[in-house]
Amino acid sequence: xxxxxxxxxxxxxxxxxxxxxxxxxxxxxxxxxxxxxxxxxxxxxxxxxxxxxxxxxxxxxxxxxxxxxxxxxxxxxxxxxxxxxxxxxxxxxxxxxxxxxxxxxxxxxxxxxxxxxxxxxxxxxxxxxxxxxxxxxxxxxxxxxxxxxxxxxxxxxxxxxxxxxxxxxxxxxxxxxxxxxxxxxxxxxxxxxxxxxxxx
Numbered sequence: 001x002x003x004x005x006x007x008x009x010x011x012x013x014x015x016x017x018x019x020x021x022x023x024x025x026x027x028x029x030x031x032x033x034x035x036x037x038x039x040x041x042x043x044x045x046x047x048x049x050x051x052x053x054x055x056x057x058x059x060x061x062x063x064x065x066x067x068x069x070x071x072x073x074x075x076x077x078x079x080x081x082x083x084x085x086x087x088x089x090x091x092x093x094x095x096x097x098x099x100x101x102x103x104x105x106x107x108x109x110x111x112x113x114x115x116x117x118x119x120x121x122x123x124x125x126x127x128x129x130x131x132x133x134x135x136x137x138x139x140x141x142x143x144x145x146x147x148x149x150x151x152x153x154x155x156x157x158x159x160x161x162x163x164x165x166x167x168x169x170x171x172x173x174x175x176x177x178x179x180x181x182x183x184x185x186x187x188x189x190x191x192x193x194x195x196x197x198x199x200x
Contacts, residue, residue: 008064021056024063037079038066040185042134079189101178101191108198113173115194120169126162129154136172137186151176
């Protein structure tokens, strides 16, 4: 453990404040795909500029925190089944999980609803559009559009849209959510995790 502390001090010296994604995966001794997963899902906080080069800026303290936490809870940072299989040409892939989901039986759809209900346990009974957007990996305007189009049930309270947690779970287990053509990374990861957990 003392050696680990020495390693952390060396990292601080080399990268006093921040580092790039390439520096992150080298420092943490992980693959590029794993680094991408951690940054995209928010397991390791970062600033995303959306640029083609030097897109991510990660605080050194967050990298060290990740390295410390993965020693105690490695399962917390494990990618869903299928993540690495889809990394080759992933950006060009047209597989959104739609076909799989559309073939679910009513019983399996209920399992999917229960799955999302469980994933939403830590949220209040009424979620803000921002909270739901962060949870599912979409921008807030997308969630607001779903609400305005009556795809996702929401209530306007004091000028703010609030989404009942039960309605969020029902939406995610419905054909409306199945048919989202360009699903977010987090949405796809939830689907992969569901299939893996229930071996469907």
